[in-house]
Amino acid sequence: MKVYQTQDIRNVNFAGAAKSGKTTLAEAILYESGFINRLGNIDDKNTVSDYRPIEQDKQNSVSSTVLYTEHKNKKLNIIDTPGFPDYKGEVITAMNVTDTSVITINAHNGVETGTEKHFNYAEKYGLPVVFVMNHVDHENINFDNILNQMKEEFGDKIALIQYPVNAGLEFNSVIDLLQMKMLRYPEGGGKPEILDIPDEEKDRAEELHGSLIESAAEGKEELMEKFFEDESLTEEEINEGLKLGVKNRDIFPLLVTSAKKNMGPQRVLDFLVNNVPSPDIISKRETEDGQKEFTCKQDDPTSLFIFKTSMEQHLGEVSFFKVYGGKATEGMDLISTQRENKERISQVMVMAGKKRDKVEEMLPGDIGATIKLKEAQTNVTLADPKYPAPLKKVQFPAPVHIVAIKAVNSSDDEKLGVALNEINRIDPTLIVEFSRELKQTLIKGYGELHINTAKWYIENHYNIDIEIFSPKIPYRETITKRAFASYRHKKQSGGAGQFGEIYIMIEPYYEGMEDQKDYPIRDQQIYDMEWGGKLILNNCIVGGAIDTKFIPAILKGLMERMEEGPLTGSYARDIVVNVYDGKMHPVDSNEVSFKTAARNAFSDAFKQAGPKILEPVYYVEVMVPEDKMGDVMTDLQGRRAIIEGMEGEGKYQRIRAKVPLAEMDRYSTALSSLTSGQAEFTMNFDSYQAVPGDLQQKLLKEYEEQQKEE
Ligand SMILES: Nc1nc2c(ncn2[C@@H]2O[C@H](COP(=O)(O)OP(=O)(O)OP(=O)(O)O)[C@@H](O)[C@H]2O)c(=O)[nH]1
Ligand SMILES: [Mg+2]
Structure with missing residues (x-):
C-alpha cells in the first residue's frame, strides 16, 4: 500500500x-471507491465493517x-x-481521533436523540459536521x-448540497445544487446519469443554489466580492468556500442517500x-502536561496515539493508532508512556475490518495499526525516546450501570x-473491579445493552457460563449513643488455659468531639478506616x-469486629472504644484471650449503643426533556430520592437529587x-446516611437468616 502525504488524507x-x-453507507463508499467489488449488506451479514x-x-x-479506501488519490x-x-x-474515541463527523439521519425517523447526542459530541470536540439524510427510500x-x-435543532448553518426529487419508495433522483444537475440513479444504484434539471424543479433549484453560493461565499472576502460582481460562482469556487465553511463549522452540508x-x-x-479538511489543517492533540501541541507535522518527534485495541483472529491483539507527529516506520523502537518501557513497531498496517495491508511507513495524520505490542493499551502514546511525552487521554463519562x-x-x-481483563482492554468503558468488601466481581458500563455485550462475549467467545445479578450494597454500621459491656473469656481444657x-464503654465518634472525662485517658490511638470513618481506642x-502488652491484641479483636x-457483617465506622478495666490471670492470660x-x-456494647445501618447515597443529575419531567420526578420519588433542585437548560431540565444506591439498581x-432514551444521568458517591427503620429491620433479619444458613 502506498504512503499518503498528510494533505492527501481525510479522517472522518x-x-x-x-x-x-x-x-451500510460505509459499505457503499468502499464499493464505489473500488475497495471491494461486491456490495455487502446488513441482512446478509457480509459488510466489511460489521464483521x-x-x-x-x-x-x-x-x-x-x-x-480506509482511496478515491481521487486521497486516502x-x-x-x-x-x-x-x-x-x-x-x-467519543472516534470523535477524538478523526477530523470530521459524518452524521447520518434516518429520514424515516427524523432527528433522533442519538442524532442530537452525536452532534453535541462533534461540537464538543470542535469537529466539522457533514449531514447525510439516509433511508430516503x-x-x-x-x-x-x-x-x-x-x-430547529442544529441552526441555520445547514447547507443543502442536494435534495431528493422523489423521496419515497420510488426514490432514484436528487437535484445536486453544486453541479446544478439532476442525478438519476439506475436500478441497483451506483453511478448516476447526469441530467439537466427538469423544468418543474428549476425555480426551486435556482433558489437553493443561490443560498448555497451565499453561504459558501460568506467565509471569504474574495468570494464575496466575486459573488456581488457576477451574481454567481463556479463549482470550483463554491467548493473552495464550502471547504472553508465546513472546516470552521460555519456550514453543515447536507447530502441525501439511500x-x-x-x-x-x-x-x-x-x-x-x-x-473536508486534511489533518495538517485541523488535527491536533496536546501532551498531557500541556507543554506541546502536536499538529501532524513530520518534523515533530514521533508520537503515535493508541486509541483502540481489538482482538483479531489469527492476529491476536491489534493496536490502532493515529500518527500525531513524525512518522511510523516498520521496525522502529518507541517509548510507551504507559510505563516508559520500550515497544517495537514490528509492522505498520492499514486495516478495514478483516482486510489488512502492510505499509512501509505512515505519515502524520494517518491512522494505522500494529500488532505484538508488549503491553501498551488504549490511551497510551508510543513516543520518540527523545520526547516521551504522553498525549492527552480520551476522557469517558463515568459508568452508571453496575452489575455483579x-x-x-x-x-x-x-x-x-x-x-474480563481482555474485554476491558478492548472496551475501556467497561470497567471490571473485584470488590474485596462485597466479595463480588463488578462490571460497570453505560447500560444493560453494554453489559449484555460483555455477556455475549463471555458466553459465546470464551464459552463460560455466567450469572449476572445485582451487586450487594456496601452498607456501613455505626452507633448513636454510649453503651457499656464487659466480657470474660475463660477456657480450661487440659493443658494451658485461656483467660482475659x-x-x-463505647461512644459514637464525630468530627470535633471532646474526649470523655469519666475515665482518664492514659493513651489514645486514632485509626482511619480504609472504608471511611474512624476507630479511636x-x-x-x-x-x-x-498489661499494656495486651493492648495490640485488644485492638486486633476490635478491628476484626470493625471489619465485620x-x-x-458490614464495615463499621466512627466509634470510640474506652477500655477502662479488666482482669488478668498470671499464667493463662495471653493474646488470644x-x-x-x-x-x-x-x-455486646455495639448492639446496645443505638446501632444504625448506614447506606451509600449518591448525588444524581438527570437531564430530561421538559415533557418527560413529571414521569421522571415521580419515579425518583419512588426511589427515596431527595430532590435538591432543578433548572432549565434549553429544552432540557436538569434534576439534582440524592438517591440511595440501593434504589439506583x-x-x-x-x-x-x-x-424513550431521551434522558441521561450521572451519579457520584455523596455520603453515608442512616437507612429508614423498616429497612434496618429487614437487613437485620436477612443477616440473621444468612448466619443460620452458614
Ligand atoms: N430502506 C433502507 N434501509 C437502509 C438504508 N440504509 C440502511 N438500511 C437498513 O437499515 C438497517 C440499519 O443499517 P446499518 O447500516 O446497520 O445502520 P447503522 O447506523 O450502522 O446501525 P448501528 O451501527 O447499529 O447504529 C439495516 O437493516 C440496513 O439494511 C437505506 O438507505 N434504506
Ligand atoms: Mg453500524
Whole structure:
C-alpha cells in the first residue's frame, strides 16, 4: 500500500442514531471507491465493517471499525461507530481521533436523540459536521419536514448540497445544487446519469443554489466580492468556500442517500474527499502536561496515539493508532508512556475490518495499526525516546450501570478473570473491579445493552457460563449513643488455659468531639478506616488491671469486629472504644484471650449503643426533556430520592437529587424506558446516611437468616 502525504488524507467518523445506516453507507463508499467489488449488506451479514460475529448475530454495530479506501488519490479513513447509546465510548474515541463527523439521519425517523447526542459530541470536540439524510427510500418521507427539524435543532448553518426529487419508495433522483444537475440513479444504484434539471424543479433549484453560493461565499472576502460582481460562482469556487465553511463549522452540508440501494454514496465520497479538511489543517492533540501541541507535522518527534485495541483472529491483539507527529516506520523502537518501557513497531498496517495491508511507513495524520505490542493499551502514546511525552487521554463519562458477575462453575473463575481483563482492554468503558468488601466481581458500563455485550462475549467467545445479578450494597454500621459491656473469656481444657477479661464503654465518634472525662485517658490511638470513618481506642486502664502488652491484641479483636460489623457483617465506622478495666490471670492470660474478650465485649456494647445501618447515597443529575419531567420526578420519588433542585437548560431540565444506591439498581434501563432514551444521568458517591427503620429491620433479619444458613 502506498504512503499518503498528510494533505492527501481525510479522517472522518460515521456517527448518528442507531440504525441510521452508517455501516451500510460505509459499505457503499468502499464499493464505489473500488475497495471491494461486491456490495455487502446488513441482512446478509457480509459488510466489511460489521464483521464481528456478535455484530452479525445482533445485526447492529457493537464496536467501532476502522476502514480506509482511496478515491481521487486521497486516502479516506473512516471510523464507523455503533449508534446505540451504550456504545458512546466508541463514538467519543472516534470523535477524538478523526477530523470530521459524518452524521447520518434516518429520514424515516427524523432527528433522533442519538442524532442530537452525536452532534453535541462533534461540537464538543470542535469537529466539522457533514449531514447525510439516509433511508430516503421509505414510504411517506417528507424531506422538508425533516429539514425543518434539523434547522430547529442544529441552526441555520445547514447547507443543502442536494435534495431528493422523489423521496419515497420510488426514490432514484436528487437535484445536486453544486453541479446544478439532476442525478438519476439506475436500478441497483451506483453511478448516476447526469441530467439537466427538469423544468418543474428549476425555480426551486435556482433558489437553493443561490443560498448555497451565499453561504459558501460568506467565509471569504474574495468570494464575496466575486459573488456581488457576477451574481454567481463556479463549482470550483463554491467548493473552495464550502471547504472553508465546513472546516470552521460555519456550514453543515447536507447530502441525501439511500445507502441500501447505493443511491448517493458516491457523491458523499466525492464530497468528503473534496471538501473536508486534511489533518495538517485541523488535527491536533496536546501532551498531557500541556507543554506541546502536536499538529501532524513530520518534523515533530514521533508520537503515535493508541486509541483502540481489538482482538483479531489469527492476529491476536491489534493496536490502532493515529500518527500525531513524525512518522511510523516498520521496525522502529518507541517509548510507551504507559510505563516508559520500550515497544517495537514490528509492522505498520492499514486495516478495514478483516482486510489488512502492510505499509512501509505512515505519515502524520494517518491512522494505522500494529500488532505484538508488549503491553501498551488504549490511551497510551508510543513516543520518540527523545520526547516521551504522553498525549492527552480520551476522557469517558463515568459508568452508571453496575452489575455483579460470577461463573456458574467455580472452576471457570480463572478463565472468567482472563476474559474480563481482555474485554476491558478492548472496551475501556467497561470497567471490571473485584470488590474485596462485597466479595463480588463488578462490571460497570453505560447500560444493560453494554453489559449484555460483555455477556455475549463471555458466553459465546470464551464459552463460560455466567450469572449476572445485582451487586450487594456496601452498607456501613455505626452507633448513636454510649453503651457499656464487659466480657470474660475463660477456657480450661487440659493443658494451658485461656483467660482475659475486659470492660469497655463505647461512644459514637464525630468530627470535633471532646474526649470523655469519666475515665482518664492514659493513651489514645486514632485509626482511619480504609472504608471511611474512624476507630479511636482510649486506654483508660488504672493500676495495671490489664498489661499494656495486651493492648495490640485488644485492638486486633476490635478491628476484626470493625471489619465485620456486629449487625450485618458490614464495615463499621466512627466509634470510640474506652477500655477502662479488666482482669488478668498470671499464667493463662495471653493474646488470644484478650482478642476474643475485646471482640465479644465490642459486639455486646455495639448492639446496645443505638446501632444504625448506614447506606451509600449518591448525588444524581438527570437531564430530561421538559415533557418527560413529571414521569421522571415521580419515579425518583419512588426511589427515596431527595430532590435538591432543578433548572432549565434549553429544552432540557436538569434534576439534582440524592438517591440511595440501593434504589439506583438498573436505573439506566428504567430511565431509558420512561423517556424513550431521551434522558441521561450521572451519579457520584455523596455520603453515608442512616437507612429508614423498616429497612434496618429487614437487613437485620436477612443477616440473621444468612448466619443460620452458614
Ligand atoms: N430502506 C433502507 N434501509 C437502509 C438504508 N440504509 C440502511 N438500511 C437498513 O437499515 C438497517 C440499519 O443499517 P446499518 O447500516 O446497520 O445502520 P447503522 O447506523 O450502522 O446501525 P448501528 O451501527 O447499529 O447504529 C439495516 O437493516 C440496513 O439494511 C437505506 O438507505 N434504506
Ligand atoms: Mg453500524
